Amino acid sequence: MTALDLAEADFDTDSLALLDAAQQTARALDHGYVGTEHLLLAAAQRLPEVRAALSGDGLAGPDRLTTELQRMVAAHPEWSHYIADDDALAAIGVDGPAVRAKARAEFGELFTPATPGPGMTARAANVLGQASERARADNRLVRPIDIVIGVLADGDSVAHQLVAGLGYDPAALLG
Amino acid sequence: MAINEQRLRTGSPEVGLAGVAALRRLADEIEPLHVHRAREAGWSWERIAAKLDVSKQAVHKKYAAREQKVSR
Numbered sequence: 154m155t156a157l158d159l160a161e162a163d164f165d166t167d168s169l170a171l172l173d174a175a176q177q178t179a180r181a182l183d184h185g186y187v188g189t190e191h192l193l194l195a196a197a198q199r200l201p202e203v204r205a206a207l208s209g210d211g212l213a214g215p216d217r218l219t220t221e222l223q224r225m226v227a228a229h230p231e232w233s234h235y236i237a238d239d240d241a242l243a244a245i246g247v248d249g250p251a252v253r254a255k256a257r258a259e260f261g262e263l264f265t266p267a268t269p270g271p272g273m274t275a276r277a278a279n280v281l282g283q284a285s286e287r288a289r290a291d292n293r294l295v296r297p298i299d300i301v302i303g304v305l306a307d308g309d310s311v312a313h314q315l316v317a318g319l320g321y322d323p324a325a326l327l328g
Numbered sequence: 329m330a331i332n333e334q335r336l337r338t339g340s341p342e343v344g345l346a347g348v349a350a351l352r353r354l355a356d357e358i359e360p361l362h363v364h365r366a367r368e369a370g371w372s373w374e375r376i377a378a379k380l381d382v383s384k385q386a387v388h389k390k391y392a393a394r395e396q397k398v399s400r
Contacts, residue, residue, distance in 0.1 A: 249354055
């Protein structure tokens, strides 16, 4: 399993690597959670097509995204108070991943966890869950680009705000 | 994530309340599975409601439509 404790079977190798990279990105920024913004930053660092879409006109690349994100986080101190569900559960003595593992073992595909792993925000989890559902409907695995499209399509996500704040139209970015 | 780990160790009200809220969300993830299992085993809404310690109306309102969708 990856550190994010996802239903790995739904994600291709590159997607799993992207999720690990997002966690590393969050850790490097000393953010105590993995949000849509970290998924986007990891994608900008790892995926040539995303990097090209963001930096094709010279306006933004991963470094500019990181700088803008740090500015946004500084302007929203409440974000740093975010406590991921599994961390909060552990703090009161409940092993969330163990409960989900038991549910997954007993109920299989009927079980759709709302929080796929330690440190992930509910919004990021939702994006991954939806990407997983779409891929399953198409009888394929989740690809990295599915994750990027998901984070940008969510108008309330920090990733969306991050890109919009830099002057891009998130919906048109990867169109 | 040194900052977060430090906060989690302090046993603050913030962390405890976040834990309670997360526990509710975790229950919301698990409850539908067991309601579904009970329905498949032929349990009535009334019996399920009694086990969950809620009213029959509440459990029916929450799950009836979902159960119809799953069983189609």
